Amino acid sequence: MSGYTIAVVGATGAVGTKMIQMLEQAAFPIKEVKLLASKRSAGKKALFNGKEIEIQETTADSFENVDIALFSAGGSISKQFAPEAVKRGAVVIDNTSAYRMDTEVPLVVPEVNEEAIRSHKGIIANPNCSTIQMMVALEPIRKQYGLDRIIVSTYQAVSGAGVSAVKEMKDQAKNMLNNEPFEAAILPSGGDKKHFPIAFNALPQIDLFTEDGYTFEELKMINETKKIMSNDKIKISATCVRIPVVSGHAESVYIEVKEDGASVASIQDLLRNAPGVELQDDPANQIYPTPLDAAGKKETFVGRIRKDRDQENGYHMWVVSDNLLKGAAWNSVQIAESLYKLGLVKAKD
């Protein structure tokens, strides 16, 4: 059987397990899937298309004969092993923040800048979850009217912080509902000093703080947007907040368009026909996206599009997508599909 040999690095994680599922739906032939993880997880098994695959420890040699390697095991693992994979002829699609702002590395949302992958030198970066869905929703508007400004406040799901964070939230919720003591050891950021409960709470910190009071998550949204849209001039600010949702990031997005002629109806039309977008925007019938509805789906859902009441060219909208799928695993597999479609990777065997 011919086709790609695909490696998934971080195969037991929240994103890695979704990568395996998304690969089952990929529009390219797959000869073999290699599931890689830490030594601790080696020997465990996972299913791909109903077939049991044993998870192996990630080593440099794991990437021999691999055509495409999907990484989602943390930035330090990517830094360590992505060059090894490239050295062995694999194209790396990296879901960590390790290479996203590297000028040599394309940062790709296929609906927005698929052509950027042509310039890859072995590594292609998958943007941050909260950036991707916003790009999918805004690109059709940018293309038609231009964008001067974005102000976004996020409502981000706990699965973005991993399987253990979801477990902790559920344990906290159970204990709170039973009026029992609860613990917080993971959120807002595993790498930070203090931890706060997320169940029945909202935490205005995702990732660590930088010196100017923004978090790295907020800077990711700002800097990645500029890179993906190839626009250093766009005014963009973000406030990133974690809320007690399992999967499905939501975003309250305010934009100012550059050109005249936009209206709520014209923006709805653009999004109704946009790739990767599902318009859910009918307030009279209470149709709008919610995280619970979006979870498990690959689309980016947009609703509540309305004109700012004071700013001539200002619009507000509500953007929701499954952070583990379009925000991570599905976008990575889509990049692999683009590599295949554009003929940029030939299977080694």
Added chain:
Amino acid sequence: MSGYTIAVVGATGAVGTKMIQMLEQAAFPIKEVKLLASKRSAGKKALFNGKEIEIQETTADSFENVDIALFSAGGSISKQFAPEAVKRGAVVIDNTSAYRMDTEVPLVVPEVNEEAIRSHKGIIANPNCSTIQMMVALEPIRKQYGLDRIIVSTYQAVSGAGVSAVKEMKDQAKNMLNNEPFEAAILPSGGDKKHFPIAFNALPQIDLFTEDGYTFEELKMINETKKIMSNDKIKISATCVRIPVVSGHAESVYIEVKEDGASVASIQDLLRNAPGVELQDDPANQIYPTPLDAAGKKETFVGRIRKDRDQENGYHMWVVSDNLLKGAAWNSVQIAESLYKLGLVKAKD
């Protein structure tokens, strides 16, 4: 014993029960508290300063000899009984939206526009919960630098929709955690056609939709802000979202100040010394407000103050307060304190 006779209308509700607690801390003498509710709740008992008080059915005659009547039993009850209370010589402090935009009725946040109560004609309106905390946080900045613009996205707690909505959220959460079927019959708005689960979800609808795609909750924030700040010119837009939190509304607020000279440090200084505000803004030590921390407290908490990275006079902040206390019961009792302090109500006996 001398002092005011105070009526609480809606004494068994989420806000009414907090009004009774807040009256225990009021800075004026109280002779008697009359607890009023629907016929259904008549005969139940509640404690005020350790003394059991029987709840009575609200009738026009309930307001005989009442000095101040706090209403929080829904707009239609206020429309029906507030005029009866006024006719009998009581001053009404109304926590519903019934009279807020009435030009004859002052809309008051004591830290912001206490003097407005001098013009009352029997009814004083308590603003919407999400408006109040934003006003407390922004008034010190407005006073110093002026405000051109506000863009707010809210993260609102379920207790704002009443005791039954909180119970429903907890039931949904329990069932979801046990992988059992769950029901949704109340949120996003009891008066609307469809209902969606709020547990582990986020709902971008609070109150009903208006024809231009904004919800009434969003228009409350917009119109009440203009009235409280006596400024029709201010640009203001709101996106109101319900999240699975019991009590404590959070808000991601973006402002543009009018005058030069503002900085993060100067805004922090203003808020550090502002009435009703507690500054919690030290990102390096992960100090910022959260709903769980704010619940049960009377202050408005402000953190994450930072300069917009592109807009010269733009600032972002995170504002949290207990929606049942400063957002409702405590603000109402503060208005009663102002009436007492300014000598606007003489006890009848």
